[in-house]
Amino acid sequence: MAKILNLETATTNCSVSISNGTEIVAIKENNSLNYSHAEQLHVFIKEALDEASLRFSDLDAMAISKGPGSYTGLRIGVSAAKGLCFSLDLPLISVPTLQSMAYQANAGEGEIIIPVLDARRMEVYSAVFDSDYHEIRGTRAEIIDENAFSEYVAKQKVHIVGSGAAKCKEVLEHSNFHFDNSVLPSSRQMAILSHEKYQAGQFEDVAYFEPYYLKDFVVHTKKKD
Known part of the structure:
Protein backbone atom coordinates (compact mmCIF):
# COMPACT_ATOMS: atom_id res chain seq x y z
CA MET A 1 0.00 0.00 0.00
CA THR A 97 -11.00 20.65 -1.08
CA LEU A 98 -14.78 20.62 -1.45
CA GLN A 99 -14.87 16.97 -2.50
CA SER A 100 -12.96 15.86 0.59
CA MET A 101 -15.43 17.89 2.68
CA ALA A 102 -18.32 16.00 1.12
CA TYR A 103 -17.07 12.80 2.76
CA GLN A 104 -17.94 14.28 6.16
CA ALA A 105 -21.64 14.60 5.35
CA ASN A 106 -23.95 12.00 6.86
CA ALA A 107 -25.94 11.56 3.65
CA GLY A 108 -28.24 8.69 2.79
CA GLU A 109 -28.66 7.04 -0.59
CA GLY A 110 -29.98 9.42 -3.23
CA GLU A 111 -29.36 12.54 -1.16
CA ILE A 112 -27.33 15.57 -2.22
CA ILE A 113 -24.24 17.02 -0.56
CA ILE A 114 -23.21 20.65 -1.04
CA PRO A 115 -19.98 21.65 0.72
CA VAL A 116 -19.75 25.41 1.17
CA LEU A 117 -16.78 27.51 2.27
CA ASP A 118 -17.49 30.99 3.58
CA ALA A 119 -16.36 33.84 1.34
CA ARG A 120 -17.20 37.52 1.70
CA ARG A 121 -20.64 38.85 2.61
CA MET A 122 -23.28 36.39 1.30
CA GLU A 123 -20.88 34.59 -1.02
CA VAL A 124 -19.68 30.99 -0.72
CA TYR A 125 -17.45 28.61 -2.63
CA SER A 126 -19.54 25.53 -3.40
CA ALA A 127 -19.80 22.33 -5.39
CA VAL A 128 -22.52 19.68 -5.57
CA PHE A 129 -22.08 15.93 -5.05
CA ASP A 130 -24.33 12.89 -5.00
CA SER A 131 -24.39 10.46 -2.08
CA ASP A 132 -21.53 8.48 -3.67
CA TYR A 133 -19.40 11.66 -3.61
CA HIS A 134 -19.40 12.06 -7.38
CA GLU A 135 -19.43 15.67 -8.54
CA ILE A 136 -22.66 16.63 -10.28
CA ARG A 137 -21.98 20.37 -10.43
CA GLY A 138 -18.57 21.96 -10.50
CA THR A 139 -16.99 24.40 -8.09
CA ARG A 140 -18.06 28.01 -8.26
CA ALA A 141 -18.25 31.19 -6.21
CA GLU A 142 -21.86 32.27 -5.78
CA ILE A 143 -24.04 34.72 -3.91
CA ILE A 144 -26.54 32.96 -1.67
CA ASP A 145 -30.17 34.08 -1.97
CA GLU A 146 -33.53 32.37 -1.42
CA ASN A 147 -33.28 30.61 -4.79
CA ALA A 148 -29.84 29.08 -4.27
CA PHE A 149 -29.66 25.30 -4.90
CA SER A 150 -33.40 25.23 -5.61
CA GLU A 151 -32.92 22.74 -8.46
CA TYR A 152 -31.71 20.08 -5.99
CA VAL A 153 -33.98 20.49 -2.98
CA ALA A 154 -37.49 19.79 -4.32
CA LYS A 155 -37.36 15.97 -4.20
CA GLN A 156 -34.52 14.96 -1.88
CA LYS A 157 -32.68 15.93 1.26
CA VAL A 158 -29.79 18.33 0.65
CA HIS A 159 -26.91 18.47 3.11
CA ILE A 160 -25.16 21.85 3.19
CA VAL A 161 -21.92 21.45 5.11
CA GLY A 162 -19.01 23.72 5.91
CA SER A 163 -18.20 27.19 7.15
CA GLY A 164 -20.69 28.79 4.74
CA ALA A 165 -23.64 26.75 6.03
CA ALA A 166 -24.63 29.37 8.62
CA LYS A 167 -25.20 32.12 6.05
CA CYS A 168 -27.07 29.65 3.84
CA LYS A 169 -29.36 28.78 6.75
CA GLU A 170 -30.30 32.45 7.08
CA VAL A 171 -32.05 32.50 3.68
CA LEU A 172 -32.77 28.89 2.62
CA GLU A 173 -36.07 27.83 4.17
CA HIS A 174 -37.06 24.58 2.42
CA SER A 175 -37.48 21.70 4.89
CA ASN A 176 -35.25 19.43 2.77
CA PHE A 177 -32.20 21.59 3.50
CA HIS A 178 -30.06 20.34 6.39
CA PHE A 179 -27.15 22.49 7.62
CA ASP A 180 -23.90 21.64 9.40
CA ASN A 181 -21.40 24.47 9.81
CA SER A 182 -19.05 22.34 11.96
CA VAL A 183 -17.48 20.64 8.94
CA LEU A 184 -13.95 21.77 8.14
CA GLY A 201 -1.28 7.55 -11.63
CA GLN A 202 -2.98 10.95 -11.60
CA PHE A 203 -0.07 13.16 -10.60
CA GLU A 204 0.54 16.88 -10.96
CA ASP A 205 3.48 18.57 -12.64
CA VAL A 206 5.37 19.70 -9.54
CA ALA A 207 7.05 22.60 -11.29
CA TYR A 208 3.87 24.15 -12.67
CA PHE A 209 1.12 23.16 -10.26
CA GLU A 210 -0.81 26.04 -8.69
CA PRO A 211 -3.63 25.98 -6.12
CA TYR A 212 -7.21 26.45 -7.29
CA TYR A 213 -7.87 29.93 -5.92
CA LEU A 214 -11.15 30.29 -7.84
CA LYS A 215 -10.94 34.08 -7.42
CA ASP A 216 -8.05 36.48 -7.82
CA PHE A 217 -6.25 37.57 -4.70
CA VAL A 218 -7.04 41.21 -3.94
CA VAL A 219 -4.93 43.40 -1.68
CA HIS A 220 -6.98 46.05 0.11
CA THR A 221 -5.14 49.23 1.03
CA LYS A 222 -6.27 52.14 3.12
CA LYS A 223 -7.29 55.25 1.25
CA LYS A 224 -5.05 58.24 1.64
CA ASP A 225 -6.49 61.28 3.37
Whole structure:
Protein backbone atom coordinates (compact mmCIF):
# COMPACT_ATOMS: atom_id res chain seq x y z
CA MET A 1 0.00 0.00 0.00
CA ALA A 2 1.16 3.50 -0.80
CA LYS A 3 2.17 5.69 2.12
CA ILE A 4 1.00 9.23 1.39
CA LEU A 5 1.57 12.45 3.33
CA ASN A 6 -1.65 14.52 3.09
CA LEU A 7 -1.62 18.29 3.74
CA GLU A 8 -4.77 20.38 4.27
CA THR A 9 -4.26 24.14 4.62
CA ALA A 10 -7.19 25.62 2.70
CA THR A 11 -8.88 27.06 5.81
CA THR A 12 -7.95 27.81 9.43
CA ASN A 13 -7.60 24.07 10.07
CA CYS A 14 -3.93 23.15 9.72
CA SER A 15 -4.11 19.40 9.15
CA VAL A 16 -1.50 16.75 8.34
CA SER A 17 -2.09 13.02 7.99
CA ILE A 18 -0.23 9.96 6.81
CA SER A 19 -2.25 7.30 5.08
CA ASN A 20 -1.35 3.74 4.20
CA GLY A 21 -3.73 2.89 1.41
CA THR A 22 -6.99 4.43 2.64
CA GLU A 23 -6.15 3.93 6.33
CA ILE A 24 -5.03 6.89 8.42
CA VAL A 25 -1.99 5.87 10.46
CA ALA A 26 -1.24 9.31 11.95
CA ILE A 27 -2.94 12.69 12.01
CA LYS A 28 -2.08 16.07 13.51
CA GLU A 29 -4.37 19.05 13.16
CA ASN A 30 -5.40 22.24 14.87
CA ASN A 31 -8.15 24.67 13.98
CA SER A 32 -7.16 28.11 15.21
CA LEU A 33 -9.11 31.35 14.97
CA ASN A 34 -6.03 32.73 13.25
CA TYR A 35 -4.10 31.09 10.45
CA SER A 36 -1.16 29.31 12.08
CA HIS A 37 0.00 27.21 9.15
CA ALA A 38 3.40 28.88 8.82
CA GLU A 39 4.23 27.99 12.43
CA GLN A 40 2.55 24.59 12.67
CA LEU A 41 2.67 22.83 9.31
CA HIS A 42 6.24 21.52 9.37
CA VAL A 43 5.98 20.71 13.07
CA PHE A 44 2.88 18.62 12.38
CA ILE A 45 4.62 16.85 9.48
CA LYS A 46 7.47 15.77 11.75
CA GLU A 47 5.10 14.75 14.55
CA ALA A 48 2.95 12.69 12.15
CA LEU A 49 6.00 10.89 10.79
CA ASP A 50 7.18 10.15 14.32
CA GLU A 51 3.74 8.88 15.36
CA ALA A 52 3.66 6.56 12.35
CA SER A 53 7.30 5.47 12.94
CA LEU A 54 8.18 6.53 9.42
CA ARG A 55 10.90 8.58 7.76
CA PHE A 56 10.57 10.83 4.74
CA SER A 57 12.27 8.12 2.67
CA ASP A 58 9.35 5.76 3.46
CA LEU A 59 6.80 7.97 1.71
CA ASP A 60 5.47 7.13 -1.74
CA ALA A 61 3.70 10.41 -2.56
CA MET A 62 2.61 13.84 -1.34
CA ALA A 63 -1.00 15.01 -1.48
CA ILE A 64 -2.19 18.59 -1.15
CA SER A 65 -5.66 20.04 -0.77
CA LYS A 66 -5.85 22.17 -3.92
CA GLY A 67 -8.63 24.61 -2.98
CA PRO A 68 -10.63 26.71 -3.17
CA GLY A 69 -9.92 28.38 0.14
CA SER A 70 -7.62 30.88 1.78
CA TYR A 71 -5.05 32.33 -0.61
CA THR A 72 -2.34 32.40 2.07
CA GLY A 73 -3.21 29.00 3.48
CA LEU A 74 -3.14 27.37 0.06
CA ARG A 75 0.16 29.01 -0.83
CA ILE A 76 1.79 27.74 2.36
CA GLY A 77 0.55 24.19 1.85
CA VAL A 78 1.47 23.99 -1.81
CA SER A 79 4.92 25.50 -1.20
CA ALA A 80 5.62 22.90 1.48
CA ALA A 81 4.36 20.05 -0.69
CA LYS A 82 6.39 21.16 -3.70
CA GLY A 83 9.54 21.53 -1.63
CA LEU A 84 9.19 18.01 -0.25
CA CYS A 85 8.38 16.56 -3.67
CA PHE A 86 11.47 18.13 -5.21
CA SER A 87 13.80 17.14 -2.39
CA LEU A 88 12.47 13.60 -1.99
CA ASP A 89 11.63 12.94 -5.66
CA LEU A 90 8.01 12.17 -4.82
CA PRO A 91 4.94 12.51 -7.05
CA LEU A 92 2.43 15.23 -6.19
CA ILE A 93 -1.30 14.53 -5.90
CA SER A 94 -3.93 17.28 -5.64
CA VAL A 95 -7.27 16.71 -3.91
CA PRO A 96 -10.26 19.04 -4.44
CA THR A 97 -11.00 20.65 -1.08
CA LEU A 98 -14.78 20.62 -1.45
CA GLN A 99 -14.87 16.97 -2.50
CA SER A 100 -12.96 15.86 0.59
CA MET A 101 -15.43 17.89 2.68
CA ALA A 102 -18.32 16.00 1.12
CA TYR A 103 -17.07 12.80 2.76
CA GLN A 104 -17.94 14.28 6.16
CA ALA A 105 -21.64 14.60 5.35
CA ASN A 106 -23.95 12.00 6.86
CA ALA A 107 -25.94 11.56 3.65
CA GLY A 108 -28.24 8.69 2.79
CA GLU A 109 -28.66 7.04 -0.59
CA GLY A 110 -29.98 9.42 -3.23
CA GLU A 111 -29.36 12.54 -1.16
CA ILE A 112 -27.33 15.57 -2.22
CA ILE A 113 -24.24 17.02 -0.56
CA ILE A 114 -23.21 20.65 -1.04
CA PRO A 115 -19.98 21.65 0.72
CA VAL A 116 -19.75 25.41 1.17
CA LEU A 117 -16.78 27.51 2.27
CA ASP A 118 -17.49 30.99 3.58
CA ALA A 119 -16.36 33.84 1.34
CA ARG A 120 -17.20 37.52 1.70
CA ARG A 121 -20.64 38.85 2.61
CA MET A 122 -23.28 36.39 1.30
CA GLU A 123 -20.88 34.59 -1.02
CA VAL A 124 -19.68 30.99 -0.72
CA TYR A 125 -17.45 28.61 -2.63
CA SER A 126 -19.54 25.53 -3.40
CA ALA A 127 -19.80 22.33 -5.39
CA VAL A 128 -22.52 19.68 -5.57
CA PHE A 129 -22.08 15.93 -5.05
CA ASP A 130 -24.33 12.89 -5.00
CA SER A 131 -24.39 10.46 -2.08
CA ASP A 132 -21.53 8.48 -3.67
CA TYR A 133 -19.40 11.66 -3.61
CA HIS A 134 -19.40 12.06 -7.38
CA GLU A 135 -19.43 15.67 -8.54
CA ILE A 136 -22.66 16.63 -10.28
CA ARG A 137 -21.98 20.37 -10.43
CA GLY A 138 -18.57 21.96 -10.50
CA THR A 139 -16.99 24.40 -8.09
CA ARG A 140 -18.06 28.01 -8.26
CA ALA A 141 -18.25 31.19 -6.21
CA GLU A 142 -21.86 32.27 -5.78
CA ILE A 143 -24.04 34.72 -3.91
CA ILE A 144 -26.54 32.96 -1.67
CA ASP A 145 -30.17 34.08 -1.97
CA GLU A 146 -33.53 32.37 -1.42
CA ASN A 147 -33.28 30.61 -4.79
CA ALA A 148 -29.84 29.08 -4.27
CA PHE A 149 -29.66 25.30 -4.90
CA SER A 150 -33.40 25.23 -5.61
CA GLU A 151 -32.92 22.74 -8.46
CA TYR A 152 -31.71 20.08 -5.99
CA VAL A 153 -33.98 20.49 -2.98
CA ALA A 154 -37.49 19.79 -4.32
CA LYS A 155 -37.36 15.97 -4.20
CA GLN A 156 -34.52 14.96 -1.88
CA LYS A 157 -32.68 15.93 1.26
CA VAL A 158 -29.79 18.33 0.65
CA HIS A 159 -26.91 18.47 3.11
CA ILE A 160 -25.16 21.85 3.19
CA VAL A 161 -21.92 21.45 5.11
CA GLY A 162 -19.01 23.72 5.91
CA SER A 163 -18.20 27.19 7.15
CA GLY A 164 -20.69 28.79 4.74
CA ALA A 165 -23.64 26.75 6.03
CA ALA A 166 -24.63 29.37 8.62
CA LYS A 167 -25.20 32.12 6.05
CA CYS A 168 -27.07 29.65 3.84
CA LYS A 169 -29.36 28.78 6.75
CA GLU A 170 -30.30 32.45 7.08
CA VAL A 171 -32.05 32.50 3.68
CA LEU A 172 -32.77 28.89 2.62
CA GLU A 173 -36.07 27.83 4.17
CA HIS A 174 -37.06 24.58 2.42
CA SER A 175 -37.48 21.70 4.89
CA ASN A 176 -35.25 19.43 2.77
CA PHE A 177 -32.20 21.59 3.50
CA HIS A 178 -30.06 20.34 6.39
CA PHE A 179 -27.15 22.49 7.62
CA ASP A 180 -23.90 21.64 9.40
CA ASN A 181 -21.40 24.47 9.81
CA SER A 182 -19.05 22.34 11.96
CA VAL A 183 -17.48 20.64 8.94
CA LEU A 184 -13.95 21.77 8.14
CA PRO A 185 -11.59 20.50 5.45
CA SER A 186 -9.34 17.89 7.05
CA SER A 187 -6.49 15.71 5.85
CA ARG A 188 -8.37 12.73 7.33
CA GLN A 189 -10.84 12.70 4.43
CA MET A 190 -8.10 13.27 1.86
CA ALA A 191 -6.85 9.68 2.22
CA ILE A 192 -9.50 7.99 0.05
CA LEU A 193 -9.09 10.50 -2.76
CA SER A 194 -5.29 10.62 -2.67
CA HIS A 195 -5.14 6.81 -2.69
CA GLU A 196 -7.47 6.64 -5.71
CA LYS A 197 -5.37 9.15 -7.61
CA TYR A 198 -2.14 7.35 -6.69
CA GLN A 199 -3.56 4.05 -7.97
CA ALA A 200 -4.61 5.76 -11.21
CA GLY A 201 -1.28 7.55 -11.63
CA GLN A 202 -2.98 10.95 -11.60
CA PHE A 203 -0.07 13.16 -10.60
CA GLU A 204 0.54 16.88 -10.96
CA ASP A 205 3.48 18.57 -12.64
CA VAL A 206 5.37 19.70 -9.54
CA ALA A 207 7.05 22.60 -11.29
CA TYR A 208 3.87 24.15 -12.67
CA PHE A 209 1.12 23.16 -10.26
CA GLU A 210 -0.81 26.04 -8.69
CA PRO A 211 -3.63 25.98 -6.12
CA TYR A 212 -7.21 26.45 -7.29
CA TYR A 213 -7.87 29.93 -5.92
CA LEU A 214 -11.15 30.29 -7.84
CA LYS A 215 -10.94 34.08 -7.42
CA ASP A 216 -8.05 36.48 -7.82
CA PHE A 217 -6.25 37.57 -4.70
CA VAL A 218 -7.04 41.21 -3.94
CA VAL A 219 -4.93 43.40 -1.68
CA HIS A 220 -6.98 46.05 0.11
CA THR A 221 -5.14 49.23 1.03
CA LYS A 222 -6.27 52.14 3.12
CA LYS A 223 -7.29 55.25 1.25
CA LYS A 224 -5.05 58.24 1.64
CA ASP A 225 -6.49 61.28 3.37
